[in-house]
Structures are given as structure tokens and as C-alpha cells.
Amino acid sequence: MVGSRLARPAAQLLRSSPSALPRSSFQRVSAPAVSRWRTYASGSKEMTVRDALNEAMAEEMEKNSKVFVLGEEVAQYNGAYKVTKGLLDRFGEKRVIDSPITESGFAGLTVGAALAGLHPICEFMTFNFAMQAIDQIINSAAKTHYMSGGIQPCNITFRGPNGFASGVAAQHSQDYTAWYGSIPGLKVVAPYSSEDAKGLLKAAIRDPNPVVVLENELLYGLQFEMSEEAQSDEFVIPFGKAKIERPGKDITMVTLSRCVGQCLVAAEQLKSKYGVEAEVINLRSIKPMDVEAIVKSVKKTGLMMAVESGFPSFGVGAELIALTCEYAFDYLDAPPIRVTGAEVPTPYAQKLEEMAFPSEQLIVDYAAKLLKV
Amino acid sequence: MATRRIVTGLRGALAAWATPLRQHGLRGGMVCSQCQKRWSSVSQRPGSDRVNFPGAVNSLFTTGLEFKRATEDDAMPTYRYLDQEGTVVDKAHSVDLSNEQILKIYRDMVTVSIMDLIMFDAQRQGKISFYMVSAGEEGIAVGSSSALSHNDPVFAQYREHGVYIHRGTSISEFINQCFSTTHDLGKGRNMPVHYGSAKQHVHTVSSTLATQLPQASGAAYALKLANLANPTDEQRVVACYFGEGAASEGDFHAALNIAATRSCPVLFICRNNGYAISTPTLDQYRGDGIASRGVGYGIDTVRVDGNDVFAMRRATLEARALALSGGGRPVLIEAMSYRVSHHSTSDDSFAYRAKVEVEDWKRRDNPITRLRKYMEAREMWDEEKEKTLRSDLRQEVLKAYRAAEKEKKPALSGVITDVYKEMTEEQMEQLRRVKRLVETYPEEYDLSEFDGGMDSVDEVLNGKYQGPSSAKVS
Incomplete structure (x- = not known):
């Protein structure tokens, strides 16, 4: 265990500032492309995903004294990824709590606090470490309301970075969306932009059910536009509603989290290279899922591809394609396809790592194949 | 790093x-x-x-290089108030209970043991799928429960029927849970013995071993904040029960460490009954039991004779006061006992221990007979009263048993409600389909056994389902 802790991304943060992660070339994510597809009211401003998450927690803690944050290094150190920056100073040590290094222990503690009526936010340094606590998340948090006959709510938010990161190899960069997405009793969201991050996290904290918020380490430092509406402390995004990030008529790309940005870049390339218009659907919420949005889009385009960063077997892509076939089979002009992570434990070597996750080029290639262009 | x-x-x-x-x-x-x-x-x-x-x-600093290990010679002593003959050995303290209260404790222990016998047989007859008895450990549950406030939340493992009975859970509530009738508070969703009650402030039993321990620390943290915020209200602690086998799980260590570092007012009550299903303590751990671990985590710890209901009570009273002192702290009680029963109905313990060993324990030491001897010595009890009590309780259990057999099954909608606090669109659609299907083929689906028939489904579909009337535990 000690060995794996040494490789924690937090260790890298100690050495350098968060914005200067080693091998930052991997961070060429497509945030700027987004702004081309959005028009904002004049009151909009730029904000990083990190700050949006921070703002969401601060606003909810301000609003409701039952909300508190617990996790490793969330207080004194301001969070391994600085997401909880400043919260200790603002809310004190009773509500921003550094935990001993014991995921099952502090996840269990937050579940217990939720059962006792508080509204905890349980931060995992990454969801890779939440595997130690998955029994608490699934067997206790997700099932208690049902198994108690509906008398015992468990208002808890599990959050932290999930999915691919850079240069931290097999045990620190994998995607758990499919794991949590398969559990009745959990709600699961995966924000992409700063607006997503703020709106979904706030909704998660307010939701009476246990919610898993799957963030992404590589998105934390990216700047996105925040509309005037999103800057309000009453801004929440409802669960189960996807967002059309880019409208199009030729092919539907259903995606989530960091892959949204990659799809937006791929869509631009498809347009400039082949003149096709791809529609990019940002799922936002994995459970419940907005099947209607997918069906509507497929009706229009006739082609569907799922893009996600998890392992291919039994994954989110598999689920998306199954749902599309169940509800929109008659509108499909070709078998739907999925672009996913590779069926290997994430390698450390940079070039191998690049091949283990979907790239923009890969998305373009598969889309072109499906489009027969 | x-x-x-x-x-x-x-x-x-x-x-x-x-x-x-x-x-x-x-x-x-x-x-x-x-x-x-x-x-x-x-x-x-x-x-x-x-x-x-x-x-x-x-x-x-020392110049002597010495490796330390607990030996049998310096094992932590076991506190007892009564000896095996029911004679008071801790003469410095008197029993702080009226005769009436002592009789209630006795009655509660006997109730558990009689209900256990009948429900164990019910499983053997195929009436229920599973059961777990408390034989030999009634004293730990009832003795500790008598020292808690009714409002102290309890996280139980599965052998704490005595806590529920002492807090006022009726025999009929137990049996309805085991039979999964419409009166089961858990709506038939849990295995038998997995009780939970908002009224009694007892969290639903969880099958997964030891998960209740860190949760108890968390609930205690919430209580700590509540105690601090409302110093004039009743100051509460959490009581958390588990076996010595569960203490091998990582959750145990996490829970004790985090409760110690966050100073949570929680009583960890370990029932050390010698066996974790078939595994004897010798294969479960080395060192001086569970108590030594509490000391290692910097937690106030005591070892108690679990067959001595007064010792359990006194230890729990003191532990509770300690847990509330100075803004809150955890306390560990290791209650020593012997599991007279099989682990559960799925276990035949004579495959791994001699029957004579069990018979010996049953005869030699037992929390019920020990208290009985104490009461008889004070002429509070005699053979006649014993016979009447046992016969009355047996009748009461059988009456509840027969009534539960005739009860309806939980409402049909219960299969899908409460997964989330509010129904999702998908769930509503599924329910609509169920309704359509059942109404199209009524001869294939007999709803007469389900409480309310299709009404419960209609209630949900019409948006009238508001969840159970009692809001939540604690």
C-alpha cells in the first residue's frame, strides 16, 4: 500500500504547482473549442473547473450547516488538487476535516454521519483509492434507503477525480463510471465544463440520495466560460438531462467527462476535412441517463457513436449502444460503434499511455469510417 | 511523498x-x-x-534493545460483578436497579432465548430461510442496553436481539420481520434477523461484516456536533456492536483510529464469543484479544465478563459517561462470552467443536442462570415464577408466530419504491407496465396475497406515495 501511495498524483503536486504537472503536453484538452459553439450573455466570465467545484462546495456549506467535507488532505493542505482551497479557513476544522489514510474508514464515517442526518461531502483523492471503500458506497450508502423500508435516507456526496490522468499508470488512472453506474440507489454524474461542475455538484449535495460525482484531474485546471446564470448561488443542473454541446445533423457522438472536449475537437476536424456536422452530446448525468436526448439525435442523424475512456468490456459505451439499439434501432442507418480506452491496465510510458485512451484522431477516424467519408 | x-x-x-x-x-x-x-x-x-x-x-531513550509482545501473563483483567453462582463479588458497588428493573432485564433475556428456540425451529421447518440465535450472549445485549439512553443510536451486528427487546420492540415486530409480512418495517427487503427501527433508534442490520463500525464513528461525529451545538439537550452517544471476528476486518481498525483522532462519542462493544462461524479465536488473532487493540489506538478500554449482566451494565454506564466527557471520545468494551448456539441456521457447529464443550458452557456459565441465582438468593424469584414466565412467553411467541403466518405479503409497489427518495421516470414506466400486464392477464397474476393488491401501485402512479410515515432514525 505504501508503494502505491508514493505514486499518488498529490506527490507530484508537491514538487510543482498544479498548473505545471509533469508531462503537461498530455493536457492539450480542447476547452477553447467549446467557446466557438456557445454564445454567452455579456455577464459571463472565465472560471476553471477547480474553482467551480470549490465555489459549489463553499456556497452549499454557506447555505446549509449540515454540509461538511471530509477526505485526505482536504483541510490543511487545501486538497491534493486544491479543490477544497480556502474552505478550512472559511468554515473551520469542524466542517473541513483531514482524515487518516483509510478510505473504507472515512467513507464509512461519512456514511454514518449521513445516516445520522448530516450531509457529508466525501472527497477521495482519486476514485482509484475509493475501491477500498466501495463496500461502504454500494452496500451501505446506495442500499440503505431501500433496505430500511424507506425510513433511512443517506444524503451523501462522493466526489473526486476519476478516469484518465497523466503519467500515473495503471493503479491511478482508470474510469469507474460503469462500476457506479450499474448500482440502483446511486446517482452518478460526470461534469465536463465549469458550469457542469458547479451545477452538478450543487445538485449532488442537495439531492437526498447518495450521489457519486466523477470529476477528472485533467479538467481541473481548464478555463471555461461561466454564464451569468451559472454564477448565481442558486444555479443547479438537474440530473438526467444531457446537453447538446454542438448541434449537428450527420452523426451523433454520445460522450462524457473529458471525452466531451475531445469529441468537440474531433467534430471540428470532421467539419473542416469532410464537411460533415457531428452532434456532440455531453451526458452530464450517467444515472439517471437522458435516453431521450440520444434517441432524438439519432432520429436526426441515423448514426451513433459512443466515446468514453473506460475499458471496453461491459462499459459505458456498451450501455449507450444497448440503449440506442433498444430505443432507436429503427432510426439507425449503420451499426453503432464505440471508442473506448484500451483493454489493458493503463501503461506508464507516455507513448503507450497515449495509445491506451481515446485520442481526437481516433475519434475522427472512427467517425469517418462510420460516415463512409 | x-x-x-x-x-x-x-x-x-x-x-x-x-x-x-x-x-x-x-x-x-x-x-x-x-x-x-x-x-x-x-x-x-x-x-x-x-x-x-x-x-x-x-x-x-533506552540502551536495552527489547521487542515487546503481549503475553498471557499480562492479559488485561476481566471485570465482573457477580460470580458464576450469582454472588456479588464487587462489594464496593451496589446494584443501582430496583427489583422491578432487575426483573425486566431477566424477562428480556428469557424472551430472547425463547423466541430464538421457536424461530430456529421455524427455519428448520422451512417457514423462513434463515435465523440467528443469541444463546449465551443475551447478557451482553440486555446489560449494555440497560445502561444506554433510549435515544442513543445503535449500530448492531446481528446478535443483539436483546437490545431491541429491551428498547421495546415487540415479539410480533420481530416475527413479522422474519416472515416478511406487510408489517415488516423493512417491507420484506431484508433477510430475517436484519431488523431496523426508527422508533427504537436502531439502524438496520447490514449483512456485510464490520461496515457498521466506521458508520458508528461517523454517526458519533454528527452527535458530537449536535451535543456541542445544543448543550442543554440530552447528550447522546452511539453504541456499536460487533464480534471478535469482525474485528479482523479493515473497517474495525479504520473505525477505531478515526473515532480516536476525531474524538467521537462512540461505545464500541465487542462480543468476544470465541468463534467467528467456525474459526476459533486462536486462528482469528494473536495477542491479548480485542481489548489490547483499543489501548493501541489510544482508546479507553475495558474487558468485561459478558455473562454477567450487572458487570455489562456498570461498564456501559461508566463508558457512556466517559464517552461524553471533554467533548467526546470513543470507548471500547470487550465483553467475553461463549457462543452456545450455532453461528446461524446455515451452520452446524458440532463439525468443529465438541458437543460436550458446548454442554459444559451451557451448564457451567450462562447469563440467564447467573442472574436467576442472584434473584433466587434474594427471594425475588423461584421455580414457580420461572415456569409461569417461560410458559407465558412461549404462548406469546407462538401467538405472534401464528398471526404472522396469516399476514399478507408487503405491498407490491414496495419492490420498486425507496430505491431513490423520489421515483424516477424509468421506475414509473416499469410500474405502469406491471399494472398493464397484471390487468391484461389477471388469471396469471394473483395479487390477493399482497397487501392492498394493485392499490399500492396506483398510489405510486398517482404520485401519492410519500414514503413511510416515520421520517428517519435518530
């Missing part, structure tokens, strides 16, 4: 400096017994005779 750990440690120690420990009258380098925070200067004084590392602030 190693560098960072130390840096964080330093910073922690420096921050702890800021807390006003002087008001507790502490000298440098001591661990404050009230807030349990370490307070020390991390600088090493020249010529000091002890280590001043942040991780061990008051350790003397």
Missing part, C-alpha cells in the same frame, strides 16, 4: 499548539486526555532523556 508526510506532520503538530491545551493543565509532551490531541514542541532539547519525534512525543 515521505517528505511531505513529515511536513504535514510538523504542520499538524504546530497547529495543535494553537489549541488552548493549557487550560487542561498539561505539561509539554503529554497527550491531552480530553481532546486527545498531541501537544508537543518538535524541537529536540539538548541532553533530553526522551524522544521528541512528532509520532511518539514522550518515549524514553
Whole structure:
């Protein structure tokens, strides 16, 4: 265990500032492309995903004294990824709590606090470490309301970075969306932009059910536009509603989290290279899922591809394609396809790592194949 | 990383400096017994005779290299109030209960044992799928429960029927849970013996071993905040029960460590009954039982004779007061006992222990007979009363049993409600389909056994389902 802790991304943060992660070339994510597809009211401003998450927690803690944050290094150190920056100073040590290094222990503690009526936010340094606590998340948090006959709510938010990161190899960069997405009793969201991050996290904290918020380490430092509406402390995004990030008529790309940005870049390339218009659907919420949005889009385009960063077997892509076939089979002009992570434990070597996750080029290639262009 | 750990440690120690420990009258380098925070200067004084590392602030230097291990000779002593013959051995203290209260404790223990016999047979007859009896451990549950406030939340494992009975759960409530009738508070969703009750402030039993321990620490943290915010309200603690086998799970260690570092008012009550299903304690752990671990985590710990209901009560009373002192702290009670019963109905313990061993324990020491001897010596009890009590309780259990057999099954909608606090669109659609299907083929689906038939489904579809009337536990 000690060995794996040494490789924690937090260790890298100690050495350098968060914005200067080693091998930052991997961070060429497509945030700027987004702004081309959005028009904002004049009151909009730029904000990083990190700050949006921070703002969401601060606003909810301000609003409701039952909300508190617990996790490793969330207080004194301001969070391994600085997401909880400043919260200790603002809310004190009773509500921003550094935990001993014991995921099952502090996840269990937050579940217990939720059962006792508080509204905890349980931060995992990454969801890779939440595997130690998955029994608490699934067997206790997700099932208690049902198994108690509906008398015992468990208002808890599990959050932290999930999915691919850079240069931290097999045990620190994998995607758990499919794991949590398969559990009745959990709600699961995966924000992409700063607006997503703020709106979904706030909704998660307010939701009476246990919610898993799957963030992404590589998105934390990216700047996105925040509309005037999103800057309000009453801004929440409802669960189960996807967002059309880019409208199009030729092919539907259903995606989530960091892959949204990659799809937006791929869509631009498809347009400039082949003149096709791809529609990019940002799922936002994995459970419940907005099947209607997918069906509507497929009706229009006739082609569907799922893009996600998890392992291919039994994954989110598999689920998306199954749902599309169940509800929109008659509108499909070709078998739907999925672009996913590779069926290997994430390698450390940079070039191998690049091949283990979907790239923009890969998305373009598969889309072109499906489009027969 | 190693560098960072130390840096964080330093910073922690420096921050702890800021807390006003002087008001507790502490000298440098001591661990404050009230807030349990370490307070020390991390600088090493020249010529000091002890280590001043942040991780061990008051350790003397030595030239003798010695490895330490607990031996049988220095095992922690076991507190008892009564001996096996029911004679008071702790003469310094008197029993703080009226005769009536003692009789209630006795009655509660006997109730558990009689209900257990009948429900065990019910499983053998195929009426229920599973059951777990408490034989030999009634004293731990009832004795500790008698020392708690009714409002103290309880996280039970599965052998604490005595807690529920003592708090007022009726026999009929138990049996309805085991038979999964419409009166089961859990709506037939749990295995038998997995009781939970908002009214009695007992959380639903969880099958997964030891998960209740860190949850108890968390609930205790919530109580700590509530106690601090409302000092004039009743100050509460959490009671958490588990077996010595569960203490091998990682959750046990996590729970004790986190409760100690966050100073949570929680009583960890370990039932050390000698066996974890088939595994004897010798294969379960080495060292001085579970109690020694509490000491290792810096938790106030006591070992008690679990067959002595008065000792359990006194230890729990003291532990509760301790847990509430100085803003809250955890306490560990290791209650020693012997599991007279099989682990559950799925177990035949004579495959791994001699029947004579069990018979010997049954005869030699038992919490019920011990209290009975105490009461008989004071002429509170006799053979006649014993016979009447047992026969009355047997009738009461059988009556509830027969009534439960005739009860309806839980409402049909219960299969899908409460997965989330509010119904999802998908769930509503599924329910609509169920309704359509059942109404299209009525001869294929007999709803007469389900409480309310299709009404419960209609109630949900019409948006009238509001969840159970009782809001929540604790």
C-alpha cells in the first residue's frame, strides 16, 4: 500500500504547482473549442473547473450547516488538487476535516454521519483509492434507503477525480463510471465544463440520495466560460438531462467527462476535412441517463457513436449502444460503434499511455469510417 | 511523498499548539486526555532523556534493545460483578436497579432465548430461510442496553436481539420481520434477523461484516456536533456492536483510529464469543484479544465478563459517561462470552467443536442462570415464577408466530419504491407496465396475497406515495 501511495498524483503536486504537472503536453484538452459553439450573455466570465467545484462546495456549506467535507488532505493542505482551497479557513476544522489514510474508514464515517442526518461531502483523492471503500458506497450508502423500508435516507456526496490522468499508470488512472453506474440507489454524474461542475455538484449535495460525482484531474485546471446564470448561488443542473454541446445533423457522438472536449475537437476536424456536422452530446448525468436526448439525435442523424475512456468490456459505451439499439434501432442507418480506452491496465510510458485512451484522431477516424467519408 | 508526510506532520503538530491545551493543565509532551490531541514542541532539547519525534512525543531513550509482545501473563483483567453462582463479588458497588428493573432485564433475556428456540425451529421447518440465535450472549445485549439512553443510536451486528427487546420492540415486530409480512418495517427487503427501527433508534442490520463500525464513528461525529451545538439537550452517544471476528476486518481498525483522532462519542462493544462461524479465536488473532487493540489506538478500554449482566451494565454506564466527557471520545468494551448456539441456521457447529464443550458452557456459565441465582438468593424469584414466565412467553411467541403466518405479503409497489427518495421516470414506466400486464392477464397474476393488491401501485402512479410515515432514525 505504501508503494502505491508514493505514486499518488498529490506527490507530484508537491514538487510543482498544479498548473505545471509533469508531462503537461498530455493536457492539450480542447476547452477553447467549446467557446466557438456557445454564445454567452455579456455577464459571463472565465472560471476553471477547480474553482467551480470549490465555489459549489463553499456556497452549499454557506447555505446549509449540515454540509461538511471530509477526505485526505482536504483541510490543511487545501486538497491534493486544491479543490477544497480556502474552505478550512472559511468554515473551520469542524466542517473541513483531514482524515487518516483509510478510505473504507472515512467513507464509512461519512456514511454514518449521513445516516445520522448530516450531509457529508466525501472527497477521495482519486476514485482509484475509493475501491477500498466501495463496500461502504454500494452496500451501505446506495442500499440503505431501500433496505430500511424507506425510513433511512443517506444524503451523501462522493466526489473526486476519476478516469484518465497523466503519467500515473495503471493503479491511478482508470474510469469507474460503469462500476457506479450499474448500482440502483446511486446517482452518478460526470461534469465536463465549469458550469457542469458547479451545477452538478450543487445538485449532488442537495439531492437526498447518495450521489457519486466523477470529476477528472485533467479538467481541473481548464478555463471555461461561466454564464451569468451559472454564477448565481442558486444555479443547479438537474440530473438526467444531457446537453447538446454542438448541434449537428450527420452523426451523433454520445460522450462524457473529458471525452466531451475531445469529441468537440474531433467534430471540428470532421467539419473542416469532410464537411460533415457531428452532434456532440455531453451526458452530464450517467444515472439517471437522458435516453431521450440520444434517441432524438439519432432520429436526426441515423448514426451513433459512443466515446468514453473506460475499458471496453461491459462499459459505458456498451450501455449507450444497448440503449440506442433498444430505443432507436429503427432510426439507425449503420451499426453503432464505440471508442473506448484500451483493454489493458493503463501503461506508464507516455507513448503507450497515449495509445491506451481515446485520442481526437481516433475519434475522427472512427467517425469517418462510420460516415463512409 | 515521505517528505511531505513529515511536513504535514510538523504542520499538524504546530497547529495543535494553537489549541488552548493549557487550560487542561498539561505539561509539554503529554497527550491531552480530553481532546486527545498531541501537544508537543518538535524541537529536540539538548541532553533530553526522551524522544521528541512528532509520532511518539514522550518515549524514553533506552540502551536495552527489547521487542515487546503481549503475553498471557499480562492479559488485561476481566471485570465482573457477580460470580458464576450469582454472588456479588464487587462489594464496593451496589446494584443501582430496583427489583422491578432487575426483573425486566431477566424477562428480556428469557424472551430472547425463547423466541430464538421457536424461530430456529421455524427455519428448520422451512417457514423462513434463515435465523440467528443469541444463546449465551443475551447478557451482553440486555446489560449494555440497560445502561444506554433510549435515544442513543445503535449500530448492531446481528446478535443483539436483546437490545431491541429491551428498547421495546415487540415479539410480533420481530416475527413479522422474519416472515416478511406487510408489517415488516423493512417491507420484506431484508433477510430475517436484519431488523431496523426508527422508533427504537436502531439502524438496520447490514449483512456485510464490520461496515457498521466506521458508520458508528461517523454517526458519533454528527452527535458530537449536535451535543456541542445544543448543550442543554440530552447528550447522546452511539453504541456499536460487533464480534471478535469482525474485528479482523479493515473497517474495525479504520473505525477505531478515526473515532480516536476525531474524538467521537462512540461505545464500541465487542462480543468476544470465541468463534467467528467456525474459526476459533486462536486462528482469528494473536495477542491479548480485542481489548489490547483499543489501548493501541489510544482508546479507553475495558474487558468485561459478558455473562454477567450487572458487570455489562456498570461498564456501559461508566463508558457512556466517559464517552461524553471533554467533548467526546470513543470507548471500547470487550465483553467475553461463549457462543452456545450455532453461528446461524446455515451452520452446524458440532463439525468443529465438541458437543460436550458446548454442554459444559451451557451448564457451567450462562447469563440467564447467573442472574436467576442472584434473584433466587434474594427471594425475588423461584421455580414457580420461572415456569409461569417461560410458559407465558412461549404462548406469546407462538401467538405472534401464528398471526404472522396469516399476514399478507408487503405491498407490491414496495419492490420498486425507496430505491431513490423520489421515483424516477424509468421506475414509473416499469410500474405502469406491471399494472398493464397484471390487468391484461389477471388469471396469471394473483395479487390477493399482497397487501392492498394493485392499490399500492396506483398510489405510486398517482404520485401519492410519500414514503413511510416515520421520517428517519435518530
